[in-house]
Amino acid sequence: MSATPSPSTPTTAAMSADARVAIVTGASRGIGAAIAQRLARDGLRVVVNYAGRAADAQAVVQGIAEAGGHAVAVQADVADSQAVQRLFDSAEQAFGRIDVLVNNAGVMPSTTPHLVDTDDATFDRLMAINLKGSFHTLREAARRLQPGGRIVNFSTSVVGTALPGYAVYAATKSAVETMTLILAKELRGRDITVNAVAPGPTATELFLDGKTPELIERLAQASPLQRLGTPQDIASAVSFLVGPDGGWINGQTLRANGGMV
Template sequence: MSDSQTPRVALVTGGSGGIGKATCERLATAGMAVAVHYAGNRSRAEAIVSAIVESGGRAIAVGGDVADEADMVAAFDAVEAEFGGVDVVVNTAGIMLLGPLATFSLDDLDRMHRINIRGTFVVSQQAVRRVRPGGAIINFSTSVSKLQFPGYSAYAGSKGAVNAMTLIMAREMRGRDVTVNAVAPGPTATDLFLDGKNDDEVGALAKVSPLERLGTPEDIAETVAFLAGPGRWVNGQIVYVNGGAI
């Protein structure tokens, strides 16, 4: 663990998105220097960086395609050049395309798997090579693999691959003092989740949890912060964060 002279450093892919933004802000609040990754929305990432810096934190924006090895090598290089190393990598970057398996577009399947599977793999490959002892790698899965909502087969399939990678990565990191876990949110009020859903559908999904509400990005970020910081004895797990929906 780092002291005040050597603060921990986190790279959050998809940091300009809903859960990614909340995660960046929460890790900055915990005292970490944060690299806010973006794929296309540079201005939003830079706004998050500005807010963190104005609050007394340290942050930079880094861009790139998570599925492109050269882009991710450059992103990790930029973080190490700015902050001296990487302690925490959070893979929030991902897309969700929905539809029944029988009619699902194979082009959409390939697009989603490129980002959700290959992207997680490429970023994780850099992470396992670079994260310092005492660090954490946190991937993103989904609770829908257990909730089994119709229309989610392609998305859940991509996250099933993330689950498998996560569990094996944890064991491949033996002796490195680096934890590897995945966070599996349930229905969460993000633009990604709400896109294309009407009020009735959103209301029904809010009732899935016995808490009778959707999760918030901040709910998910709290779990990420625990795994990135004090949760050192949680390793090789898929952590379902869904308000008791399953």
């Protein structure tokens, strides 16, 4: 699969030499797009990774450019280890360095079958993207991030709520939380933090797909704040962990869910 930066790649001369560089996986829409846009506003140069939504990714890049930021779109399926290597190669080619990885790419079944009704194809897809995809990018980041770098993985508050129907999905994210803590310890001495964000119900296409209005309302009321989260809520949490004020937070999972668990 191609992992070549889009033709809109800005020239190095046009950018600040000391600006940090972030790879955001799954950044063509939803939470990932909001994170890419927020980090660009924070002054980072952003690699907008996507698997198949090229037009959406280009729209994110264009929006960042119109706001005065710098971004490129790079196609890569995180479930493919070679594609992930090319993603990191492309980031270095475009911007010269990598300082931040945000592991946002993930999938959730459009229905929520109980474990007994989960077929092999669903299990394999969730494991390949949510868990193995995170493993691929974490391994590459451990090799390539600059000293002082930041890694933010994505879990889910379902790990805490343990809702029926989410057994396999939550299992993939529980494993991501475990890798988060262990990798933080393994990177001792490099001044690189590794944390995870665990959103609660968030109003994205991925979350809303297949849910009835009644279920959506019930989930919105589960938080004491009585609303769904927004992609911008989650992007703000990531911005904190990536920014200077989050530098003492390491090996943690931040549940960004309005207090539901």
